[in-house]
Amino acid sequence: MLSRAEVLAWLAQYPKFEDTVLSLPYAPRMPKAMVKDTMEVIAMARKFNREVARPLALPLDRKTHEDPDYMPWDLVETANKWGLYTMWIPKLFGGKGYNMPSMSHFVEEVGSVCLGIANVIGVHYLGVAGVMSSANVRLTKKIVDDVIEGERTGKPCLIALAITEPSAGTDVEEVELEDKGKVTCHARKVKGGYIINGTKVFISMGHMSTWTVLYAFTDLKKPSETSVALMVKTGMKGFSFGTHENKMGQRACPASVLTFEECFIPDELVLFDAEKARKITNKPLKDVNQRYIDYVVSATRPGVCAFGTGAARGAYEAALKYASTTQVNGKLLINNEWVQALLAEMYKNVALGRLAYMEANYANSHRGIYQMLQLKPFFYYYRFMPASYFKNVIAKTLDKEYMSTFMGRVYYDWSRSHDQNCCSGWASLAKFAGTDIGVRNCQLALELMGSSGLRQDTGVEKVLRDAKLLQIYEGTNQLNRLNLFKCLIAPAVAQAKCFEE
Amino acid sequence: MLTAFRKDLVPFEELARSFAAKELVKKVEEHDRYPFGKFFDNVLERAHEVGFLGIMLAEDQGGISGGIGALCVILDAVCRVDSSLGGIIFANALSQEIMRAAGAHQAAKKIFSKATSARGFLVACPAYIDPAQVSSLPKETKSGKDYILTGSLELLVLGSLASWAVIPARLGATGPYSLFLVDLGSKGIEKSEPVFTLGLHACPAVDITLAKVKSQLLGEVGRGREYFSSASMAMHIAAAAMNAGIMKGSLDEALAYAKERQQGGCEIINWSEVSMILANMGIKTHVADLCVSQACHAYETDSKQWGRHGLAASLHVHEIACDVVTDGIQVLGGNGYMKDYGQEKRYRDARQVQALLGTAPMKKIGLIRELAGLEEACSYAL
Numbered sequence: 001m002l003s004r005a006e007v008l009a010w011l012a013q014y015p016k017f018e019d020t021v022l023s024l025p026y027a028p029r030m031p032k033a034m035v036k037d038t039m040e041v042i043a044m045a046r047k048f049n050r051e052v053a054r055p056l057a058l059p060l061d062r063k064t065h066e067d068p069d070y071m072p073w074d075l076v077e078t079a080n081k082w083g084l085y086t087m088w089i090p091k092l093f094g095g096k097g098y099n100m101p102s103m104s105h106f107v108e109e110v111g112s113v114c115l116g117i118a119n120v121i122g123v124h125y126l127g128v129a130g131v132m133s134s135a136n137v138r139l140t141k142k143i144v145d146d147v148i149e150g151e152r153t154g155k156p157c158l159i160a161l162a163i164t165e166p167s168a169g170t171d172v173e174e175v176e177l178e179d180k181g182k183v184t185c186h187a188r189k190v191k192g193g194y195i196i197n198g199t200k201v202f203i204s205m206g207h208m209s210t211w212t213v214l215y216a217f218t219d220l221k222k223p224s225e226t227s228v229a230l231m232v233k234t235g236m237k238g239f240s241f242g243t244h245e246n247k248m249g250q251r252a253c254p255a256s257v258l259t260f261e262e263c264f265i266p267d268e269l270v271l272f273d274a275e276k277a278r279k280i281t282n283k284p285l286k287d288v289n290q291r292y293i294d295y296v297v298s299a300t301r302p303g304v305c306a307f308g309t310g311a312a313r314g315a316y317e318a319a320l321k322y323a324s325t326t327q328v329n330g331k332l333l334i335n336n337e338w339v340q341a342l343l344a345e346m347y348k349n350v351a352l353g354r355l356a357y358m359e360a361n362y363a364n365s366h367r368g369i370y371q372m373l374q375l376k377p378f379f380y381y382y383r384f385m386p387a388s389y390f391k392n393v394i395a396k397t398l399d400k401e402y403m404s405t406f407m408g409r410v411y412y413d414w415s416r417s418h419d420q421n422c423c424s425g426w427a428s429l430a431k432f433a434g435t436d437i438g439v440r441n442c443q444l445a446l447e448l449m450g451s452s453g454l455r456q457d458t459g460v461e462k463v464l465r466d467a468k469l470l471q472i473y474e475g476t477n478q479l480n481r482l483n484l485f486k487c488l489i490a491p492a493v494a495q496a497k498c499f500e501e
Numbered sequence: 502m503l504t505a506f507r508k509d510l511v512p513f514e515e516l517a518r519s520f521a522a523k524e525l526v527k528k529v530e531e532h533d534r535y536p537f538g539k540f541f542d543n544v545l546e547r548a549h550e551v552g553f554l555g556i557m558l559a560e561d562q563g564g565i566s567g568g569i570g571a572l573c574v575i576l577d578a579v580c581r582v583d584s585s586l587g588g589i590i591f592a593n594a595l596s597q598e599i600m601r602a603a604g605a606h607q608a609a610k611k612i613f614s615k616a617t618s619a620r621g622f623l624v625a626c627p628a629y630i631d632p633a634q635v636s637s638l639p640k641e642t643k644s645g646k647d648y649i650l651t652g653s654l655e656l657l658v659l660g661s662l663a664s665w666a667v668i669p670a671r672l673g674a675t676g677p678y679s680l681f682l683v684d685l686g687s688k689g690i691e692k693s694e695p696v697f698t699l700g701l702h703a704c705p706a707v708d709i710t711l712a713k714v715k716s717q718l719l720g721e722v723g724r725g726r727e728y729f730s731s732a733s734m735a736m737h738i739a740a741a742a743m744n745a746g747i748m749k750g751s752l753d754e755a756l757a758y759a760k761e762r763q764q765g766g767c768e769i770i771n772w773s774e775v776s777m778i779l780a781n782m783g784i785k786t787h788v789a790d791l792c793v794s795q796a797c798h799a800y801e802t803d804s805k806q807w808g809r810h811g812l813a814a815s816l817h818v819h820e821i822a823c824d825v826v827t828d829g830i831q832v833l834g835g836n837g838y839m840k841d842y843g844q845e846k847r848y849r850d851a852r853q854v855q856a857l858l859g860t861a862p863m864k865k866i867g868l869i870r871e872l873a874g875l876e877e878a879c880s881y882a883l
Contacts, residue, residue, distance in 0.1 A: 062697065066537050169834050170764050180766030202835045248838050248845035327636040328863065330675055338862065443823060446699075446852055450860030451629035451656050454698045454853055461699035461849075468830060468848060469838055476834055478774050499765065501773060 014492040019422050022362040029366065031379040034099045041087075041102040045109030052078055057114035057252075061462055064251035069244055072252055075120055076208055080156035084121045086148055089128060090373055091382045091390055093144040093398070099379075100299070100370045101361035104306035108354065111310020112317065115466035116252030118307060123204040123253065126300050127159025130213035133295035133369060134229055134271035135280055135407040141398040143211055143231060150210070160209035161296070162200040162232075162258050169202075172215065173297070173475040174483070175290040176499040178224040185260070187216035187228040187273075193266040194218075194228060194273075196238070199259050202473070206256025207241050210234055213271065214260075227289045229271040238263030249465030279401075280408020291412055294424045295369045297474060301427035302360035304474045305434030309353030311467035312434075312441035316346040318460040319445040322452060339448070346444055349437040360423075360430040368423035372410065418491075425487030428480035435470035435477060442467050502790040503574055503797055513571045517578035520551060525583040530840055532585060535703045536695040542619075544586060545662075549619035553579075553590050557735075558597050562606070563613040563622070569735050570797045573742035577793070580746030581753070584850040587743045588704030589623070591857065592658040594739065596624035596667045598732035599680060603720030608682055612665055623663035625685065629656050629706070631733070631859030632669035632678050633726045639711055641670040641679060648681060648718050653710045660685065660707035661695050668709075668716065669725050677723040681716040689714040700846070700853030733858045734808040738796045740857045741815035744822035745789040747854065751829030751847045752786045755779060758833050758842075769832075778828050785821040792818050812868055819855035826851040 002010070011017035018025065056075065064070050079085065088103045089095020103125060111118040128147075131140050143159065150157030163172050171181025185198030196216055206212065212232045217223035232239055242257030270276060277288045320343055323334040333339045365374040372378055397403055442464035446453040453460045471477045482498065490496040504510045524544050525532070532541045548554060556572045558564020565571075572594055580587035600609045616622040632638055639652030650670050657666060666685050671678045685692070689712040695705035720728055759770035759779060769775045792814035799807040826847045830837035837844040855861060870876040 065697070164835065167763070177765045182763060246840040248840065248848070328634045330636065338866070342862075439827065443852075447855070447861045450856050450863075454629065454656070454700075454856055456697040456699070461852075464699065464852065465849065468827070468845075471831060472835055472838055476831065478778075478831070482774070501771075 015488075019425075019488065022359045022366075022422075022426070026362040026366045029376065031374070031376050031383075033383060034102070034374070034379070037099050038102040038105055041098055041106050042109055044082075045106045048082060048084075049110060049113045052082075053110055053113040053117045057117060058457060058459060058462065060114075060252045061116070062456060068246050071207060071244075071254055072120060073208070075117065075252065076156045076158065077154070079121050080151055080154065083151060085124055085156060085158060086151050088125055089144055089147065091385075091387065092394060093141055094148050094387075094391060094395070095144065097373075097382055099374060101302075101358070101365060101374075104303055104357045104361060107303055108306040108310040108313065108357075111307045112313040113310075114252060115307055115311055115314075115463070115470070116250040118310060119204060119250055119253040122303060122307070123160070124158045124209075125303070126204075126296070127161045127209065127211070127213055129296045129299045129369075130161040130229070131159060131231070131271065133292055133299070133411070135404055135411045136271045136276065137403040137407050138399050138401075139231060139269065139271055141395065146210060156208075157211070158205055158209040160203055160206050160212045160256075161215075162203045162206065162212050163215045164200060164202050166199055166201050170476060170479045172223075173293065173479055174499060175224045175286060175293060178227075178289075179222060181223070183217055183220055183223045185214075185216040186220055187218050187230070189218060190264070193264055194230060194270065196230070196232075196260040196263040196265060199242070199257065201257050202245060203256045203258050204253055204473075206258050207244060207254055212258065214258075214265075218273075224289055225284070225286045226274070227285065227292075228273040229292070230265045231269040231271060232260075232263070232265060233269075236263060236265070248468065249462065250469050276404075277408075277412075280405050281412035283412050288412055291415075291420065294420055295411065298360075298364055298420075298423040298427040299369050301431035301474050301480070302357040302364070304470055305353060305357040305360065305430035308431075308434030308436070308438035308467065308470050309350055309357065311438030311463050311470065312346065312353055313350045314463045315438075315441040315445040315460055315467075316343070316350055318453075318458070318463070319343060319346060319441075319448050322445075322449050326452075333448075342444060342448060346441045349441050353434040353437050356430040356433045360426040363423045363426045367416075367419035369411075421487040421491060425484050428475070428483040428487070431474060432471075432477035432480045432484075435467070438467040438470055439464070502787075502794040503570060503577075506794075506798075507570055510570050510574045513567065514574045514578055516551060517553075517575040520548070520553075521579055521582040524548075525579070525586065529583045529843055529846065532583060532703045533840075533846055535585075536697060536705065540662075540705070541586075541703055545589065545619045548586060548590070549622055553586075554593050554619060554622045555597070555613060556590070557594050557601075558609070558613060559601075559606075561614075562609045563616065564597070569738055569800050572739050573793055573797050576739055576742040577746035577749070580743045580850075580854075581750040583703075584743055584747055584847075584854065585701050585703035587746065588628075588701040588853075589659065589662075591736070591739055591743060592626055592628045592704065593623050595628050595732060595736050595858075596626040596659075598735060599626065599667050599728050600624070600682070600719060602728040602731040603680060603724075605682065605719045608717060608719070620662050621664060623659050623665075624682075625657050625659040625663040625666035627654055627656060627669070628658040628858065629856050631863065632680075632729060634859055634863050635669075636675075638678055639668060639670040641672055641681070648679075648716050650681060650683065650711045650714045650716050653708065655708050656696060656698075656706040657692075657709045658704065658706045660692055660709055661705045666709075667719065668711070669729070670716075672723075678725040679722050680719040680725040680728055682719055683711070683714060683716045687714050687716075698853065700849035700851070734811055735800060737815040737858060738793060738800060738811045740854055741789070741796065741811075741818040742793045743854045743857075744818050744851055745786070745793045747847050747851050748782075748786040748789050748822050748825045751826050751844060752779075752782050754843055755782060755829050755832040758836070762833075775832060778832055782825045782828050782832075785825050789818045789821060809868065809872065812864060816861060816864055816868070819851075819861065822851040823855060
């Protein structure tokens with residue numbers, strides 16, 4: 001038999017055990033209450049589907065074709081009434097504090113009915129991740145307070161994230177490419193804040209959000225070392241919306257063009273810049289920039305996988321219903337073995353998508369951005385301390401600079417780069433795996449259903465239109481494959497170079 | 502490709518290309534807004550004027566007897582720009598081919614020779630189904646010399662534009678079906694608004710209900726499957742030509758974008774991952790072209806088993822077309838997903854074209870049963 005030391009030595013060889021079999025070591029460490037929470041979240045999603053999403057999905061899609069400028073304000077108000085915009089905000093900040101991985105299950109459920117509606121809810125948390133990953137606790141508290149107040153008053157307060165630019169999509173998702181790209185969103189430091197000039201495109205829910213996390217650069221020739229993240233409030237002078245993008249699918253969730261012309265943003269709305277980074281970490285700004293992007297996308301790409309899984313499931317469920325009710329040559333389709341094999345293939349795709357986002361979420365829960373929330377002592381602390389404790393005691397400390405410094409140390413100094421690679425690599429794996437199977441299942445469903453699948457009123461063609469976007473946003477699937485290589489393969493190959501072609 | 506060894510088809514190709522450049526290129530997105538925008542009647546009228554609505558039709562019936570080669574060359578060039586018009590040309594040609602197979606020359610002459618407008622030249626048909634596989638076709642009954650149809654049919658292509666339609670119907674719940682010519686202005690017919698579908702938005706289809714509608718039998722009772730199969734064997738190749746054109750359009754736009762768009766400091770075509778996607782698109786597009794050309798050749802030279810060749814070629818072309826148009830969006834990234842570019846329309850249209858003449862899996866099963874000798878040959882020589 002092997003000694004403990006030998007076992008560890010063998011497991012440390014590439015591929016490392018800890019990077020390849022995440023659920024095996026981490027599932028037993030998961031707080032049991034997370035299972036109960038997740039079950040409740042899934043049940044709530046199914047209730048939401050029956051009462052809101054399913055009746056609305058197709059009429060809303062049709063309405064946006066009739067009127068391409070339509071904005072789904074009613075839907076946002078309904079989601080706000082259901083409390084969906086604070087569900088995954090930590091109790092520390094006054095939210096409901098449901099565990100982060102449960103959001104993936106939620107978006108799979110709602111996404112199986114309508115990806116656009118799921119994104120009207122889910123993309124708000126991309127904004128939340130953009131705020132929280134900055135380690136700026138004071139500003140996070142301020143913004144999140146607005147979201148919570150919006151829920152209380154019935155006036156929704158959503159957060160959008162603005163990174164993509166007209167000439168830079170992939171380039172701004174990867175620090176190694178930023179300096180080679182053509183970024184144009186400029187932040188000029190002036191007394192008391194920054195002046196912003198530039199344009200952001202494809203910003204999901206931009207028109208409908210109160211706050212936008214804006215990513216800009218003080219030196220457009222060296223963006224990787226001069227990034228600035230700021231909070232911009234809709235209505236601020238110099239900030240306007242351009243056109244509402246005319247997309248093929250996910251039309252319930254508008255995408256916006258954001259224009260900044262001499263827009264002044266005061267220092268108190270700066271999430272991070274060179275000066276703030278210096279106060280909270282010893283790392284150079286380029287590393288902070290990369291880590292910040294990694295935190296955001298590591299948290300959100302498994303969610304995109306869950307959207308893809310939802311698409312795969314929506315297509316599968318439509319195919320199953322069709323096969324169960326349609327006769328060809330006098331025989332129900334479902335009683336043909338080729339159809340049973342096809343449905344099994346589609347079911348398999350859904351299951352693999354779900355497993356992929358769960359593995360990526362295990363990485364985030366134990367070695368990434370959620371670990372401060374999901375490790376047992378922290379989890380039960382947040383769970384059992386009353387809301388009034390967080391409101392009356394903890395909230396007062398969140399304004400203090402030492403809290404941001406502490407979070408900065410946790411996020412940027414004390415985290416291991418190996419863990420960062422694991423989280424980022426697995427997030428990319430989940431993202432392109434889940435979204436590819438989403439589109440694949442749509443294709444299989446359409447082929448099975450023939451003319452029935454073509455009709456907008458049967459729903460499956462809409463899933464095909466909606467699902468394609470998933471292969472593009474949150475980094476194209478091509479970028480995500482390269483990121484997986486960079487994070488999970490290249491570290492074991494000394495001669496491998498990334499993004500240097 | 503087809504015109505490389507069929508020089509007689511060059512004028513058709515040139516005509517279709519210049520037509521597409523003049524009438525379609527600048528208004529693809531506008532035309533695609535239908536049924537929420539205006540229908541492109543003027544384009545349809547121009548297509549009729551140049552003969553696109555009667556390419557396969559005999560000259561004495563008002564057509565140009567161009568044959569499958571001419572139809573494929575025209576569909577390829579038109580669909581490279583806007584496949585909705587291609588869908589209209591296809592559906593009308595299918596109706597004409599069904600009438601030809603059924604020997605309904607007098608009826609065809611009556612409709613097409615006397616048509617004074619494009620709409621008058623159109624005959625609707627349920628182009629997305631193989632009627633033999635549909636269990637709920639309208640029912641036919643005989644009253645004296647007349648045939649009476651009752652029931653409903655989904656996605657009757659051109660139903661909102663045409664005055665006439667080819668409608669399949671059965672005597673009972675099962676068994677062979679017959680084909681009928683129905684005057685869409687008849688009492689007892691109800692048509693839905695144009696159905697909003699995945700693609701080919703400007704090639705409208707409607708759901709239709711028939712309540713005791715008098716109709717004219719095409720050919721003989723119970724031989725609908727033969728007529729449809731005969732017509733569809735040629736039309737499978739035409740559908741493949743549509744998707745071959747869509748693939749070319751997708752490759753054109755992806756290449757142009759990749760040479761222009763910069764990422765990471767250089768044009769994205771210089772990133773080998775993008776080059777590989779483009780290479781795969783190019784290979785599949787050329788293969789599609791070859792498939793269509795050879796299938797046309799087999800059909801026109803009446804080679805042995807041309808029907809199988811045509812069906813196999815079309816199944817393969819549709820499958821690779823769906824891959825190509827998906828990658829076509831991917832090369833353009835977020836821009837490819839927007840209606841400002843043509844790729845998202847091709848992504849939708851290619852799947853819609855794939856569904857023409859019945860579902861892909863049933864076509865595959867039909868092909869293998871015929872190859873194995875378990876069913877009668879699908880290449881009816883009528």
